[in-house]
Amino acid sequence: MHETSIVNSIMRTLEMEFEQEKLNKMKAIHLKVGILSNIEPRLLHNAYSAYHITNPGYHHVSLHIESTELKIQCEVCNHITNVKNYRFICDNCDKPSKNVIQGEEMLIHKVEFED
Numbered sequence: 001m002h003e004t005s006i007v008n009s010i011m012r013t014l015e016m017e018f019e020q021e022k023l024n025k026m027k028a029i030h031l032k033v034g035i036l037s038n039i040e041p042r043l044l045h046n047a048y049s050a051y052h053i054t055n056p057g058y059h060h061v062s063l064h065i066e067s068t069e070l071k072i073q074c075e076v077c078n079h080i081t082n083v084k085n086y087r088f089i090c091d092n093c094d095k096p097s098k099n100v101i102q103g104e105e106m107l108i109h110k111v112e113f114e115d
């Protein structure tokens, strides 16, 4: 399952980034998931619940997922447009653009720790 490997890679990234002492105090993970990233937030939550069965040490850490909007930047006038209804057209000059600058990525936006 696609989402399971995403959860595993998120947790591996955090384990490389932070010391064990810090990880023990982790309380929340905030993700930003682009709407073109092929990641379904609901399935990611399910995969995260399943992860705790084999890794009970993180059971108290909550997962928050924010969907990010789709944005394109026009190659002609550099204007940035929020894409709605998959209409890839510049707001400013009406030229079509496929230059997606946001909406395809999945990133760890923020990690919260106990004081």
Ligand SMILES: [Zn+2]
Pocket: 074, 075, 076, 077, 078, 079, 090, 091, 092, 093, 094, 095
């Ligand atoms: Zn333009």
